Amino acid sequence: MATRIVIIGGGPGGYEAALVAVKEGAEVTLIERQGLGGNAVLTDVVPSKTIIATAEWRTIADRAPQLGIRDTDGSDSAEFSEHIVDMAAVNARIRKLVLKQSHDIATRMAQNDIRVIDARARLVSPTQVEADGEIIEADAILIATGARPRLLPSAQPDGERILTWTQLYDLTGLPEHLIVVGSGVTGAEFAGAYRLLGSEVTLISSGERVLAGQDPEAAQLVQEVFASRGMNVVGGARAQAVESTGDGVRVTLADGRVVEGSHCLMAVGSVPNTQDMGLEEAGIEVDDRGYIRVDRVSRTSARGVYAAGDCTGVFPLASVAATQGRIAMAHALGDAVQPIELRHVSSNVFTTPEIASVGSTEAELIERGIFYEVSKLELARNPRAKMLGIDTGFVKIFGHTVTGQILGAVITGSRASEHIFPLSLAVAHHLTVDDVASAFTVYPSLSGTTSEVARRLHHMQDPQGR
Numbered sequence: 427m428a429t430r431i432v433i434i435g436g437g438p439g440g441y442e443a444a445l446v447a448v449k450e451g452a453e454v455t456l457i458e459r460q461g462l463g464g465n466a467v468l469t470d471v472v473p474s475k476t477i478i479a480t481a482e483w484r485t486i487a488d489r490a491p492q493l494g495i496r497d498t499d500g501s502d503s504a505e506f507s508e509h510i511v512d513m514a515a516v517n518a519r520i521r522k523l524v525l526k527q528s529h530d531i532a533t534r535m536a537q538n539d540i541r542v543i544d545a546r547a548r549l550v551s552p553t554q555v556e557a558d559g560e561i562i563e564a565d566a567i568l569i570a571t572g573a574r575p576r577l578l579p580s581a582q583p584d585g586e587r588i589l590t591w592t593q594l595y596d597l598t599g600l601p602e603h604l605i606v607v608g609s610g611v612t613g614a615e616f617a618g619a620y621r622l623l624g625s626e627v628t629l630i631s632s633g634e635r636v637l638a639g640q641d642p643e644a645a646q647l648v649q650e651v652f653a654s655r656g657m658n659v660v661g662g663a664r665a666q667a668v669e670s671t672g673d674g675v676r677v678t679l680a681d682g683r684v685v686e687g688s689h690c691l692m693a694v695g696s697v698p699n700t701q702d703m704g705l706e707e708a709g710i711e712v713d714d715r716g717y718i719r720v721d722r723v724s725r726t727s728a729r730g731v732y733a734a735g736d737c738t739g740v741f742p743l744a745s746v747a748a749t750q751g752r753i754a755m756a757h758a759l760g761d762a763v764q765p766i767e768l769r770h771v772s773s774n775v776f777t778t779p780e781i782a783s784v785g786s787t788e789a790e791l792i793e794r795g796i797f798y799e800v801s802k803l804e805l806a807r808n809p810r811a812k813m814l815g816i817d818t819g820f821v822k823i824f825g826h827t828v829t830g831q832i833l834g835a836v837i838t839g840s841r842a843s844e845h846i847f848p849l850s851l852a853v854a855h856h857l858t859v860d861d862v863a864s865a866f867t868v869y870p871s872l873s874g875t876t877s878e879v880a881r882r883l884h885h886m887q888d889p890q891g892r
Contacts (some may be wrong), residue, residue: 429759430455432555432564432749434547437464439570439735441531443751444540450759455564457547457557462531463524463735465572468746469592472527473520477594478615478776481622482517484509486779489815496498507636511623514598521595526588527865552728556704563686566730566758569718570708570751571703573789581607581668581692588668590691591616601625603687605677607665607731609636611775613693614648618702618777621657628685630677634661637775641788643802644781644838651779651818660685668692698737715739722765724754732758740766743773754853772850774843779819782846785834785853788824792798797827800883801859803875805839810870821875823849825883830858837876845873859883 429452430676433440436458447454461468486511535542545558549569555562573592579672585593602625606617609631621627627651629636636652636659637645652659665678668690675690698716705712710762711719711727717739724732732754735747749766757763773785791798805811805819819839826833835849862880867873 430563430565431455431568431668431755431758432562433457433568433570434555435464435568435570435735435737436460436462436531436542437570437572437735437747438466439747439751440464440568441570442748442754443568443570443734445538446752446755448538448540450755450761452755452759455541455543456535456540457555459544459546461534462542463528466572466573466747467527467531468524471744472524473595473607473613474591474615475776476520477516477525478619478625478778480511481619482778484622491609492815498889506809511600513600513623517595517597524536536643537625541785547703549708549710550709552731554673564730565574566732567701568751568754568758569700569705569726569731569733569737570735570747571699572736573698573742573745575692576695578668578692578694579666580666581604582692583692584670587670587688588692590692594691597689601687601689603628603674603676603689605685605687605690605878606630606693607668607690608679608693608695609633609659610639610693610695611637613691613862615776616691617657618648618652619720621652621655622778626658626687628658628660628687629695630663630679630685631659631661632663632664633693637781639785640775640781641818641822641836641838642785644836646822647838648775648777648779648781649820668768668785678683694723696736696742700737713739720750723757723763724750725757730758740791741768741771741773743771746771759782766886767854770850770854772846776843780837780842782837782842783835784846784850785832786824787834791824793835796833798833799822799827799883800824801879803879803882805872805875808870808875810872810874811839814840816872819844821879823862823876824880825859825884830860830883831856832859832862832880838879839872841872845876846875848876 431447431452431454433456436653444454444456449456494698532882543557583590604620604625605628606613607630614636617629636649659742666680672689677685690705709728718733720733734750775781802822806817822836859880867877
């Protein structure tokens, strides 16, 4: 008899786990009540990065005059940024892409004979799940229910003027003045995108700089770019209340100041979807914020029950959720397992410019007392960047002073998310700066800067003396 696997949640953690389990010969049931793809596809990654891609086009168009592209009258001062953004069309395209991606996942589930149930699930015990009145027996269970936007009692979304990031895609027009509360990754990404699209934007930041969790130099660069584009960043401020005025919004700050605009986006974090699903009855521990406690192979406190993704609070990334899900199924089905190593995770902030990072941060290296050296070069020096009109960004590598091993890296600039991959390989496989520097790069290419940054740390040697 095949091992019976029940997966609750159809996001990356759930559907990737389902594919692993069925390939191992398991009988898989996946329960999802909002559509396959989860938040990553339906309300978060796919839609947000699509609107960011639309906004990024504006920066490319703005570089046209310096590249020698003229208006039809021969002028080299054409205002390419004056293109009109049809928000209804942008959001219609987003919805189309979301449906296509969700459909593609559903097709893969069907092709692999994975049973999909459209219902709300609840654990009856560590071996039983109830869905739509049916009790499903399981040899192993994976919980991958994700998270949802955190709401403040004094700033309740109405879907029209006060919005969460899941509600932005219902707008039919571009906000005249968007106030973004929260300057973490989500807030900064949307603030930057809507400013490029043409909205006046005010970003409310509780700290003095945006993106407090990112490399300080990279975050400072992004904030300077925001300011150069006319964004108003209000630092050291907390929103105390947000109210709709009918045709706009009024945001009251903790110090008594009031900011008025046409719309307000609340980007103040997430909360896990772990309530009212039988976790306590099944003996599954959660922390004081409601996140499911898991170990490095995704096991919960209940035997045979695993959890993956944003509901665990490990790392709110789709790639991490998928990895957790795959590890969970491998462990449950007796396959070889390599526990997740969070220092190997690469992440990206999709502002313009982007911030990509992998490995240890400089603050972590200092805290751990690691001996390291820093090598950094501006992208403006790169010949390919000059050809493309890119004059913002840098590559930074942290190398171990004794071994030469690459401990971490940060890339800020256009398509940083694409260029971090070789440095992710370096961190994951304990490569040295010489290993990276000796690999060929295309000339001219933006990746040439990564090689040069590593080359500048050549004097550091690894234990084998290479």
